[in-house]
Amino acid sequence: MKPIITLFAALLFASCGEEPKKETTEKEEEETVKATEEVKGPQLRHVVLFKFKDTSSEEEVKQVEDAFNALPSKISEIKGYEWGTNNSPENLNKGLTHCFFLTFDSEADRDTYLTHPDHLAFGDIVGPHIADVTVVDYWTK
Incomplete structure (x- = not known):
């Protein structure tokens, strides 16, 4: 009798565990993105690329980065913001090193x-x- 109770308890415990997560297919991800875009509608992207003067110090470049990074908290019309520096191995950036990417609704x-x-x-x-x-x-498509 004791082995039956132990087996029953083990089965009960196992059935209470988390359900395995279903892997999302590429098609499901595309449908999610499409649904999100339909809710938001098209977004206006504003892409800014900078090439700094050779005479600008690292501290001065950092000051520019910090000043640009502060704009979204000061201008409510900016709905999305990200930035980064070039790391393309293609060497086609023509000296442009910084990319700032803003999103607007209109x-x-x-x-x-x-x-x-x-x-x-x-x-x-x-x-x-x-x-x-x-x-x-x-405009996003």
Whole structure:
């Protein structure tokens, strides 16, 4: 009788465990992304690429990074923000080292950002250090 109770307890304990997680298929992930995009709708992306002057010190470049990183907390129209430095092995960056990637819900929001006093003040910080800049805006599809 004792082995039957032990077996029953073991089976009961095993059945109370966590269900194994179902692996998400690529198709399910695509459907999730599509559903998310349908809820949000198209997003306006604003991509900014900087090439710094050779005369700009690491501290000055860091000051520019910090100033750009502060903009999302100052300008509510920025709905998404990320940035990073180039690490492409293709060597096609033409000296552009920093990429800043902003998301807006509308062209009006982007236009508010462009003329916002904090963005204009950022221009005063970055201006003396920029050898080249490229900006591309696009609507997500």
